Amino acid sequence: MSTEADQGLARLRSMLLARRFEEKCAELYSATKIRGFVHLSIGQEAVSTGAIRALHDDDAIVATYRDHAHALARGIPAGTLMAEMYGHAEGCCRGRGGSMHLWDAERRFYGGNGIVAAGLPMAVGLALADKMQGRERVTACFFGEGAMAEGEFHESINLAALWKLPVLFVCENNRYAMGTALARSESETDLALKAASYEVPAWPVDGMDVEAVEAAVTRAARGIRAGGGPHFLELRTYRFRAHSMYDPDLYRSKEEINEWRQRDPLHSYEQRLRDQGFLDDESLKATEGAVAEEIDDAVAEAEGGTLEPIEDLTRFVYAEETA
Amino acid sequence: MSTEADQGLARLRSMLLARRFEEKCAELYSATKIRGFVHLSIGQEAVSTGAIRALHDDDAIVATYRDHAHALARGIPAGTLMAEMYGHAEGCCRGRGGSMHLWDAERRFYGGNGIVAAGLPMAVGLALADKMQGRERVTACFFGEGAMAEGEFHESINLAALWKLPVLFVCENNRYAMGTALARSESETDLALKAASYEVPAWPVDGMDVEAVEAAVTRAARGIRAGGGPHFLELRTYRFRAHSMYDPDLYRSKEEINEWRQRDPLHSYEQRLRDQGFLDDESLKATEGAVAEEIDDAVAEAEGGTLEPIEDLTRFVYAEETA
Amino acid sequence: MTEVSATPAGATMTYREALRQGIRDAMLADPRVFLMGEDVGAYGGSFGVSRDLFAEFGPERIRDAPLSESAFVGAGIGAALGGMRPIVEVMTVNFSLLALDQIVNTAATLSHMSGGQFAIPLVIRMTTGAGRQLAAQHSHSLEGWYAHVPGLKVLAPGTVEDARAILAPALADPNPVLIFEHGSLYTAKGPVAEPPAAVSLTGAAVRRPGEDLSIITFGGCLPKALDAADRLAEEGIGAEVLDLRCLRPLDVDAILATVRKCHRAVVVDEGWRTGSFAAEISARIAEDAFYDLDAPVERVCSLEVPIPYAKHLEDAALPSVEQIVRAAQRTMGRDV
Amino acid sequence: MTEVSATPAGATMTYREALRQGIRDAMLADPRVFLMGEDVGAYGGSFGVSRDLFAEFGPERIRDAPLSESAFVGAGIGAALGGMRPIVEVMTVNFSLLALDQIVNTAATLSHMSGGQFAIPLVIRMTTGAGRQLAAQHSHSLEGWYAHVPGLKVLAPGTVEDARAILAPALADPNPVLIFEHGSLYTAKGPVAEPPAAVSLTGAAVRRPGEDLSIITFGGCLPKALDAADRLAEEGIGAEVLDLRCLRPLDVDAILATVRKCHRAVVVDEGWRTGSFAAEISARIAEDAFYDLDAPVERVCSLEVPIPYAKHLEDAALPSVEQIVRAAQRTMGRDV
């Protein structure tokens, strides 16, 4: 197969992994295996897959509570993530974090920030450290459109722009912050325009198109590495499911959801790959099968996991040595 | 004398009162009659005089710690203000507030906010109350250009714009936040452009020209009263003195200060009135004399004041009745 | 339940419903009252407290705010100054840190700093506490911090009845009043008189009388304290359970009264132990009722860790009925 | 003084100079160290601590930040994660409320919440306290709040020597360390060994030995406590003054040791009394040294009012030498 085909299949597989993983999470939540707040990215997978593919291994990723798809795209093993959601010692955070707080130092995955917009200052600082130490890395910071109303967004993007720091602001505009539609949250709904008011290059991208996302992030990251300072991307997307497991989803119509489902990033990309001759029923089935197996293994791993001993509860409240 | 001349003299007198009052404050600070943090508006008087003249008596004014000139322009008697700075019971806040916290309920002067940008949310709320109660009042909120970097600025202007509230954002751009020049604080130094990114009508004004300020605020307030939602004005001005009594003023050149002193709003307005035939040596002298007398009386009043009894220290920690 | 309807006299309802009825009554009684916060409207309230009120009162009075805690809390201050009677909902105490400047530096200071010129009749409600596996950033119990600040009043309704009744006096108070709703209580059920009994804002309540020791607590720990008292009763120990209800002003008289009666005390507070509000209670008792004490005061608080997600770890971090019982036994001189 | 130069061995300097020398040493010793905050550079530091460092180290390492406390404190967290050793200056504790979310929800939680994957070697310095007629919004003493939070370390240097020496171990610590500098101390003078003695970050220090009662305090109240001890000595009362130095972790052993020796204790803390950190000290003593106490513990704290501007009112609101002496006398059974 051609490299192009490989790439295409890799994208599809990545999105599929996120989708199936989260479907499984929903199932396991109902089965009370997973608890706490759980936020699914179903419908938004093109963003995490496309964006993270475009980044380098030593770039940093700062994410939100809606972080499963991002963690998977970054290559954190599904089993480790599932174990975390089970609250097991084998989880990436030894069961202390849960769904909202997935972190991985080795992969520079600065996880799972549960406070809306609170990851942004951290991203600015990571980028500042890179700049001061002369490293050519990018810090990509994911956040929702709702986060843009927070003061921390404003302060952070100003700081990044003022100091010309290598931050990529990745806004996942899924049109709602919990139940609050963008137009009920921002006086200016053109988010790239808002970002541009900080003298930051900014543009909107079709967040349902994994290749468009990848291309945009590639271009923005190149601009950043070339010393162009922070960039901002508005990725227009949609979440198909409720905000979290608690959300009765009263604030939007079935029609609207269905309309967006027509643009499901997996289905449309599958179709594109078929049209390009990169995918057929058989290879799709193989991919689905491989993903299903990965998820099954992850669940089995989590099921077979252990609980952190209660004696270790206070371990890590303070770091044990200098980082 | 013509009405126009009256108005002109009133403007001059108002600015002169602020100037002489603050010169006296500096003197009294050196004499340790006044303590704490004291911030002078010397050089910026055209802003407070021009803006507040353009507002109605029942409009609200929200100010900062740099509030003497605004309080005077609003008509709070100089004696009451001076007594406050003496820490006397006759002060507008019974000596509890001091220079940074001048408040006057009767005149709707929501004073003296000591936390940078913290008055902005309050202004939004005052305007929200007016809107919900169907009153046609404007809330004018003063703040420095440095405050625009704070998250509270961003959150507040968005809220005001989103809810189309009758707030006038009056940014006194005196080019420095303590020792930090605008260009070292904001990635975008065109402040009206920044404000416009919230879909708010916004424009810059010569803040050294009292008539220009008055005209701009009149126009903006009219727009607000007509239901046009919040407006933003950038008033370009300069403070001639140090940030506060503690500031060694190391961060700007003597030349720069002197250049701006050429544009002293009092001197230039005095000249304009002379050119228009509204002012001559004699009437200037009369005005100076009247102002000097007012200041002398204010100081005498403060000197003759009394200390709040210590038994009353805990009074007003809680309000005594429903407002 | 998702319906808002008049509840018959003496009906049983959840804490959540009780809060909702309280808000609804206040909205009906006074056109100056409105509810503002993130997702109070179209979403139905993040914890369902305001569900259906949006349909009844509309978007002006059940006012969804963008994610900007500092601005909308500050706007509540301004609106109160402008003659309204806002109820601001901050989703949880964890996010209230973003609005703390407005609450501590403005709401709490203004009356005094202005020499009594201004009052801020503002109510701020928020969820507090842990116990639902929400992990380190969504599990704080910081009501003790707010109770440190002069100029604020701080309520922590621990019963359905208080949840139903407390809003009216809170709105009638001319000062900023904070109401902390423990997340574990929303589904608690209890009887409520209708119309609700008028309650005073301040003042502690003895929820269970006893003679042998005092268990002093509030909010989300009240049910645990009552359970512990049941367990102790089985052992023949009569525990008096004092519900503080209001953390500021603190009902010191009630605290001293129960301690002077029982001579032994356990204070239960979900805050981390060091610097907890329980420390204040414990210190007050030892300072003002020193000679009445037959044993040192015990505190049962959270362990000093960011609250973890895993259930067994979270459970181990929080005050438990078991811990309260053991502390009570210790204070009774029965070593375990 | 405005010059930065090596101070000869045993020289006397101000607290401000001591802090400056500490920063300078750290900057010289480790290229990863930088100072960031509002007006630390061109202005010279709002309280003059960093004066002249801008000229010496330049704008990259003495980094002026815009007015955006949450972002630049958060950037400090990120920079620490990225391998730097930031010293973030928040001008005063009053403004730190705007950054509290970053400190409490991120800096304090991350190590634990990530299962020990990350450390945040960050130092945050800020001015605290009242006493300079700065009124209600510039006079808070909230270090007790920070000391409540697991994951943070909280220092309150009360002597020039500590001001000089404490930064090095704070920077060497892999955890977020907060340093509270009381505004009234900047001009305090004291001798400092040069090079400064290595000090431990944690651990209390007996500043004056005594036998009759313990005065336990920290930070800006230390000079008052020492003055009170002098006054008490004149009356023949030997007060031992314990300087906590570090509020978290708390040196409970030192507290219990002095109390077990003197059997009477006065705790002095500029925070408002209710919910003060002094409450924690008082509670600990009464809980863990109950049977060693000959009298109830006394607290001398601020009156529960927003700190007013007028000098006579401010003085009356804050702990005074006189109040400490009287509390000591009370605890000695000498009624006044």
Ligand SMILES: Cc1ncc(C[n+]2csc(CCOP(=O)(O)OP(=O)(O)O)c2C)c(N)n1
């Ligand atoms: C500061 C803060 N306020 C409120 C919340 C509760 N909350 C969690 S997610 C969310 C909506 C965020 O919307 P958006 O930024 O658009 O991201 P999305 O959830 O759509 O991915 C809210 C209000 C929070 N976690 N943090």
Ligand SMILES: Cc1ncc(C[n+]2csc(CCOP(=O)(O)OP(=O)(O)O)c2C)c(N)n1
């Ligand atoms: C939140 C906060 N941070 C810092 C300060 C200290 N401070 C007082 S005034 C000031 C500068 C403000 O500059 P600007 O907004 O331009 O107003 P100006 O003083 O120039 O009138 C600073 C940093 C403060 N009062 N509040």
Ligand SMILES: [Mg+2]
């Ligand atoms: Mg969203």
Ligand SMILES: [Mg+2]
């Ligand atoms: Mg300025």
